[in-house]
Amino acid sequence: MMVNLTVDGKNISAPKGTMLLEAIRGAGIAIPTLCAHEAVSRSGACRLCVVEIKKGNRTRIVTSCLYAAEEGLIVDTKSERVLNVRRLVMELLLARCPESEVLQKMAKEMSVEVQPRFVADSDKGKCILCRSCVRVCEEVVGVSAIGLFSRGSDKTVGTPYNEKSDVCIGCGACVYVCPTGHIEMTSTGDKRKIWGRTFKMQTCDKCGKYFAPVDQLKFISKKTGVPMSELTVCTECR
Amino acid sequence: MKNNSDTQPQQLKDDLKLNYGPNKKFVAICAGTGCRAYGSLKVKEALEAELKKQNMNVDVIATGCLGFCEKGPMVVIHPDKYFYQSVKVADVPEIVSKTVAKGEVISRLLYRHPETKKTMFREEDMPFYKKQLRVVFGSNGMIDPTKIDDYLVINGYQALGKVLSEMTPEGVINEVKKAGLRGRGGGGFHTAVKWEGVRKTAGEPKYVIANGDEGDPGAYMDRSLMEGNPHSIIEGMIIGGYAVGANEGYIYVRNEYPLAVTHLNIAIAAAREAGLLGKNILGTDFSFDIHINKGAGAFVCGESSALFASIEGRAGEPRAKYVHAVEKGLWDKPTVLNNVETWANVPLIINKGADWYSSIGTEGSKGTKIFSLVGKIRNTGLIEVPMGTTLYEIIYDMGGGITNGRKFKAVQTGGPSGGCIPESLLDIPVDFDKLYEVGSMMGSGGMIVMDDKSCMVDVARYFLAFLKEESCGKCVPCREGVRRMSDILEDICAGKGTEGDINLLENMSQAIADGSLCALGGSAPNPVLSTIKYFREEYEAHIKDHRCPAGVCKALITYSIDPEKCTGCGLCIKVCPTQATSGEKKKAHTIDNNKCTRCGACIESCKFEAINVK
Numbered sequence: 001m002m003v004n005l006t007v008d009g010k011n012i013s014a015p016k017g018t019m020l021l022e023a024i025r026g027a028g029i030a031i032p033t034l035c036a037h038e039a040v041s042r043s044g045a046c047r048l049c050v051v052e053i054k055k056g057n058r059t060r061i062v063t064s065c066l067y068a069a070e071e072g073l074i075v076d077t078k079s080e081r082v083l084n085v086r087r088l089v090m091e092l093l094l095a096r097c098p099e100s101e102v103l104q105k106m107a108k109e110m111s112v113e114v115q116p117r118f119v120a121d122s123d124k125g126k127c128i129l130c131r132s133c134v135r136v137c138e139e140v141v142g143v144s145a146i147g148l149f150s151r152g153s154d155k156t157v158g159t160p161y162n163e164k165s166d167v168c169i170g171c172g173a174c175v176y177v178c179p180t181g182h183i184e185m186t187s188t189g190d191k192r193k194i195w196g197r198t199f200k201m202q203t204c205d206k207c208g209k210y211f212a213p214v215d216q217l218k219f220i221s222k223k224t225g226v227p228m229s230e231l232t233v234c235t236e237c238r
Numbered sequence: 239m240k241n242n243s244d245t246q247p248q249q250l251k252d253d254l255k256l257n258y259g260p261n262k263k264f265v266a267i268c269a270g271t272g273c274r275a276y277g278s279l280k281v282k283e284a285l286e287a288e289l290k291k292q293n294m295n296v297d298v299i300a301t302g303c304l305g306f307c308e309k310g311p312m313v314v315i316h317p318d319k320y321f322y323q324s325v326k327v328a329d330v331p332e333i334v335s336k337t338v339a340k341g342e343v344i345s346r347l348l349y350r351h352p353e354t355k356k357t358m359f360r361e362e363d364m365p366f367y368k369k370q371l372r373v374v375f376g377s378n379g380m381i382d383p384t385k386i387d388d389y390l391v392i393n394g395y396q397a398l399g400k401v402l403s404e405m406t407p408e409g410v411i412n413e414v415k416k417a418g419l420r421g422r423g424g425g426g427f428h429t430a431v432k433w434e435g436v437r438k439t440a441g442e443p444k445y446v447i448a449n450g451d452e453g454d455p456g457a458y459m460d461r462s463l464m465e466g467n468p469h470s471i472i473e474g475m476i477i478g479g480y481a482v483g484a485n486e487g488y489i490y491v492r493n494e495y496p497l498a499v500t501h502l503n504i505a506i507a508a509a510r511e512a513g514l515l516g517k518n519i520l521g522t523d524f525s526f527d528i529h530i531n532k533g534a535g536a537f538v539c540g541e542s543s544a545l546f547a548s549i550e551g552r553a554g555e556p557r558a559k560y561v562h563a564v565e566k567g568l569w570d571k572p573t574v575l576n577n578v579e580t581w582a583n584v585p586l587i588i589n590k591g592a593d594w595y596s597s598i599g600t601e602g603s604k605g606t607k608i609f610s611l612v613g614k615i616r617n618t619g620l621i622e623v624p625m626g627t628t629l630y631e632i633i634y635d636m637g638g639g640i641t642n643g644r645k646f647k648a649v650q651t652g653g654p655s656g657g658c659i660p661e662s663l664l665d666i667p668v669d670f671d672k673l674y675e676v677g678s679m680m681g682s683g684g685m686i687v688m689d690d691k692s693c694m695v696d697v698a699r700y701f702l703a704f705l706k707e708e709s710c711g712k713c714v715p716c717r718e719g720v721r722r723m724s725d726i727l728e729d730i731c732a733g734k735g736t737e738g739d740i741n742l743l744e745n746m747s748q749a750i751a752d753g754s755l756c757a758l759g760g761s762a763p764n765p766v767l768s769t770i771k772y773f774r775e776e777y778e779a780h781i782k783d784h785r786c787p788a789g790v791c792k793a794l795i796t797y798s799i800d801p802e803k804c805t806g807c808g809l810c811i812k813v814c815p816t817q818a819t820s821g822e823k824k825k826a827h828t829i830d831n832n833k834c835t836r837c838g839a840c841i842e843s844c845k846f847e848a849i850n851v852k
Contacts, residue, residue, distance in 0.1 A: 043557075043712070044557070044558045044713065044755055045712055045713050045714065045755075046713075046714055047713050047714050047715055047753045047754075047755070050752070050753055061752040061753065062558075062560065063558060063755075066558040066560060067558075067560050068560070081748070081752050084745070084748060084749045084752070085715065085749045085752050085753035087749070088715060088719060088745075088746060088749035088750070088753065089714045089715060089749075089753065092714055092715070092718035092719055092722065093714060093718070095718070095722070096718055117722075117726065117736070117738075117739070117742055118722050118725075119725070128714070129711065129712075129714075129717070131712075148553065148711075150711070151536065151538075151707075151708075151709070151710055151711050152706060152707055152708065152709040152710065152711045152717060152721070153706060153709070153711065153717055153718070153721040154711070155710075155711030155717065
């Protein structure tokens with residue numbers, strides 16, 4: 001079943017249950033986001049995708065990544081209130097992560113400048129706490145090696161007590177979904193370092209290249225029942 | 239519904255009448271958390287020992303909070319209802335030998351009106367109580383909250399009996415709708431609409447929850463209800479469960495409320511024992527039970543979706559609520575979440591009827607509301623008033639006005655996310671809609687009164703610092719935005735405010751209110767917006783003139799001694815922790831501002847008001 005709605009004056013339709021974000025983007029209208037990654041469930045943490053909706057006489061700001069398209073909804077993606085929220089979010093993130101090129105580029109596209117009244121942080125790295133890494137580790141990888149700690153402005157992402165995690169398999173999925181490149185993963189020779197732990201890499205039986213941490217392959221073997229001996233070939237040679 | 243008349247609450251009550259009655263002699267002593275801190279349990283022990291010593295068979299009951307916390311511990315001698323205040327262990331022998339034994343009044347223990355100096359015998363004579371209408375909270379003084387019999391005697395569980403024997407679930411919802419009950423926790427949402435939603439939503443099981451995660455600084459209404467009359471909440475929840483079709487309920491209560499937890503646990507066990515909770519309540523086929531869930535004190539856990547997350551065993555973080563709790567609440571099941579005080583209103587509505595209930599209050603806000611009155615107010619305590627009572631009546635008639643004869647400046651209602659209301663609006667009737675209109679809110683009912691020595695920028699700074707700590711940190715506007723607002727306010731109070739800060743704060747407020755994930759962020763800017771709205775000149779004085787007109791912000795004030803008023807008594811020299819005050823005896827003293835930390839010790843010590851703050 002399709003629902004019909006109006007976005008920025010344009011009539012569009014989308015399958016029932018589609019989130020506004022997809023419905024709007026499907027109509028060729030750009031919406032910025034940082035935390036809505038297709039691999040993980042949505043948290044609505046970054047608030048960049050907000051839009052203003054009108055139902056009857058009531059207008060309100062909603063996060064388009066979590067609000068399902070509805071019949072007759074009137075959506076404004078560029079109202080003053082919407083742009084005001086997005087501008088503040090970008091200013092706040094720029095002040096939190098002054099080193100992030102991704103944020104700088106995004107801000108430029110949105111014509112948002114650094115707010116001089118906010119003193120730039122120096123201890124947050126490039127992490128905007130979008131929690132995509134935590135979700136991918138839990139929902140996709142299934143190990144929950146990292147989580148969120150503390151509350152409010154002290155909140156951080158990491159392994160419990162910042163100690164080496166014994167459940168982390170070094171897969172790097174967290175690095176892959178991180179929108180700002182905060183999570184560090186370095187690979188040299190047969191070693192991969194991530195979240196403070198060093199993983200031994202497996203060589204491909206065919207091409208001889210290091211392609212995945214041994215722990216990750218063991219994890220896959222255990223989970224799928226496929227013997228280790230069949231997993232030691234890289235995806236390119238398979 | 240089938241029901242077994244032998245176990246009806248009326249029957250239970252009639253059996254008890256042998257032991258209780260309006261003319262029964264007993265001594266009630268307030269033993270809420272506040273009075274316990276004053277030592278009321280020691281007074282209770284002393285009363286019991288003294289009664290025994292004087293061979294009198296009179297019960298002493300430790301009740302919940304009586305409200306007049308300023309004058310605790312309070313002792314009320316029944317049936318004459320003589321009201322003694324600030325009672326000490328040393329007063330006990332006289333109370334027993336004179337008042338309990340002979341009905342003689344000890345006038346020094348009576349309340350004395352501070353202006354007329356008239357002594358008053360009973361609650362109803364005292365200005366603090368006179369204008370109150372204590373329909374929810376009033377029973378506190380009559381019952382020992384650890385005894386279910388005490389609750390049964392005051393018609394406890396009769397509403398439940400009526401509901402199960404005479405009313406359909408829809409009938410209960412209609413009664414609550416007709417009564418016009420709105421949520422007491424802050425939002426003011428229509429209770430019956432919530433209930434109706436859950437009743438109609440498919441999905442099993444359904445849940446009812448009492449929100450006892452009271453976290454506003456200075457607010458303790460819910461605590462006092464849970465401590466003082468736990469059965470009223472439990473009865474309300476059972477009725478709610480019946481109305482919406484739920485068989486399970488939770489009470490979410492802060493672990494920092496140990497007495498409330500204890501009393502709730504005792505009450506739940508007693509209700510189970512009496513067949514009022516559990517399987518086949520009162521012999522009907524309706525079953526309902528209640529669990530207690532202790533929260534760890536995160537302010538945000540009072541927010542519905544964070545509260546559900548906390549009960550479910552996850553971190554207390556809110557989620558977007560585009561699908562309401564009515565459809566997907568606890569464990570994604572249809573859930574009614576009402577505040578503790580809301581639940582306690584339910585048995586009253588059933589017992590006395592919707593017409594009676596809706597005759598109290600204003601057009602849009604029915605019934606009474608309990609407020610905690612704290613800050614620079616003479617009569618600190620809890621009051622219950624009809625909706626629509628003016629702020630003036632609350633602060634001056636019941637509250638007795640401002641302490642030390644100072645001038646009223648503002649009252650903060652609605653907790654940290656509420657707003658500050660100035661003197662010019664004291665005549666507004668207090669109800670959900672009116673408070674919202676003036677930029678504040680009802681919240682759960684906290685009222686913090688401020689005098690002319692309160693700096694409104696400092697007040698906003700305090701609340702934003704609180705909210706910064708209590709933000710869960712999930713969404714950017716609240717986590718980062720409230721922190722930055724808090725930083726700017728710290729700057730302004732430290733004399734480092736810059737031109738444009740006020741506009742920036744206003745702009746940020748709008749974006750944070752619009753963009754935050756939950757109501758904590760959504761209302762966090764309120765203290766700033768309302769103080770800018772009503773006290774803008776104070777912000778300007780801090781920023782432009784580097785001056786704190788109220789003399790609070792330490793970086794912006796200096797202390798000096800008025801040589802005309804100073805008698806050279808030396809007291810300020812004695813109390814100064816940094817040796818900043820000096821001078822010869824009987825000659826005017828001076829303060830060295832390089833050493834002075836503006837702690838205020840000298841001001842408090844000086845009997846001649848010789849210390850100026852500028």
